[in-house]
Amino acid sequence: MEACRASLLWFDPLADGPLARYESDGLLVVGSGPAPGSPQRVVDVGAWNDLAPRYADVPVTHWPGRLITPGFVDLHIHYPQLDVIGSPADGLLPWLERYTFPHESRFHDPAYAASVAEVFLDELLRNGVTTALTFATSHPASVDALMAAAGGRGIKLVAGKVLQDRHSPDGVRDETEQSLIDTERLIQRWHGQGRLGYAITPRFAPSCSDAQMRGAAELAARYPQVWIQSHVAENLDEVRWVRELYPSARSYLAVYGDFGLLRERAVYAHCIHLDDTDRALMRETGAAAAVSPTSNLFLGSGFFDYASADRAGMRYGLASDVGGGTSFCPFHTMLAAYHVGRASVTGGGLAKQGLSLAPSHLWWQHTAGAAAAMGLEGVTGNLAPGCEADFVVLNPQAKPLLARKWSQADSLEEALFALIVLGDDRVIEQVRPAVRPAA
Known part of the structure; x- marks a missing residue:
């Protein structure tokens, strides 16, 4: 297993409709799939303070100031x-x-x-x-x-x-x-x-x-x-x-x-x-x-x-x-x-x-x-536990005007809208498919 610490955005799989879940300081834990070579899966996702003690032995990559979302x-x-x-x-x-x-x-x-x-x-x-x-x-x-x-x-x-x-x-x-x-x-x-x-x-x-x-x-x-x-x-x-x-x-x-x-x-x-x-x-x-x-x-x-x-x-x-x-x-x-x-x-x-x-x-x-x-609910497009662990790491500081808007956002909706209006490929800091690409 491995874990990533950053701000996290995903969607509640049990909600009747699109309900965003967000942690400003979160932990995403991923592990191996059920068979060799199969996609990595999300093991857990939530607040850093709640999950860190449970996964104390798991290596953590920390991305301060970054937002991790589903691919x-x-x-x-x-x-x-x-x-x-x-x-x-x-x-x-x-x-x-x-x-x-x-x-x-x-x-x-x-x-x-x-x-x-x-x-x-x-x-x-x-x-x-x-x-x-x-x-x-x-x-x-x-x-x-x-x-x-x-x-x-x-x-x-x-x-x-x-x-x-x-x-x-x-x-x-x-x-x-x-x-x-x-x-x-x-x-x-x-x-x-x-x-x-x-x-x-x-x-x-x-x-x-x-x-x-x-x-x-x-x-x-x-x-x-x-x-x-x-x-x-x-x-x-x-x-x-x-x-x-x-x-x-x-x-x-x-x-x-x-x-x-x-x-x-x-x-x-x-x-x-x-x-x-x-x-x-x-x-x-x-x-x-x-x-x-x-x-x-x-x-x-x-x-x-x-x-x-x-x-x-x-x-x-x-x-x-x-x-x-x-x-x-x-x-x-x-x-x-x-x-x-x-x-x-x-x-x-x-x-x-x-x-x-x-x-x-x-x-x-x-x-x-x-x-x-596509009929892939619970498989991809989310970071809920059990999903294939496709995710992207976004850097809201990648563009000066976006960084300014991001720092002034009073809510998740304002922060996401700043990314939507001002974001481009420069914001994509890292892409992590659930199967690691061949070297």
Whole structure:
């Protein structure tokens, strides 16, 4: 066992909702997992004065003036779009055609895919992200490259080969039967290998034939422990397109439900243009929304409706959505989510008064809340006893203005908001995945 002394932030696993727990002088105790090579687990967490006598024989690393929090969970990101970040376009569909598809076509080359995977994983860890749910491309080599690279980093990573057998250009369009054969082979090769998991990944309904969607659902039923990930209701042009393709479907989201692709461990990015019936369907099936505020603002797609999501009781968490998203940085994503909350959409227009999402709630969305949306509640995204011990050490003194704001904070919420507004990768002093990266 080992212990860390610092200020600590985590979330009460027994609370009905996101309840932050904080110790200004705390002790985090971690120990070995149940099997050799398995992730370290949190043994205990609490006030230094209460726990220090109990663990007097355990070596302690002291980080004075630092804050230890759970490692961040990125609920939706595209590793092949690393070099697409910051590319200007008029909206989602033109952006895909002009930048994304041409770039993704390069990932048939294993060497190229491997080179991008290394930089991608570096960026995740540099920004304190220890769990990520990510798209690869339609090329199996893109999955192999990412999984192989991630296996030596200690990160918890779930990824999948994109399925897109129609309405896609040469170079990224796959073939229906072969795409499903490749997906099953990749599941068998990578799912459950260390901290790696597989996600069945229809790009979005317009890109997949009915046969491919049915095949994806059959695989999801055959392998219930894998994830499903896709996009839904991101952009109004996209919504209109789906209505033309599926005129008998009740809604865009219902298309996935009709094919059997809504269930626990199914994560759908964006979920902006939903109605209350859609949100109830998300709740009933256990599917979750990956809220991607920097991407939605950048592409002009709209605002996630937090108030309606909460009323419906649907699961959600935060995501960078790089490369539509503009930053790997969780602080930037949380700040964008705050802006989106203030501009909540109600009744087809901007609310007269938006939500002020609490800083601790924003933090929960990027840690324990995102983990719960993935079906990993009590596994990652938290520092409660029994969780895998992914954590980050933050230095609020890393930037002069942040240090000034931090010293003036009168409450946990003020202190966290200072980090959200002013923080960036310079604040991430150390990243500790629950499995130590290979030397």
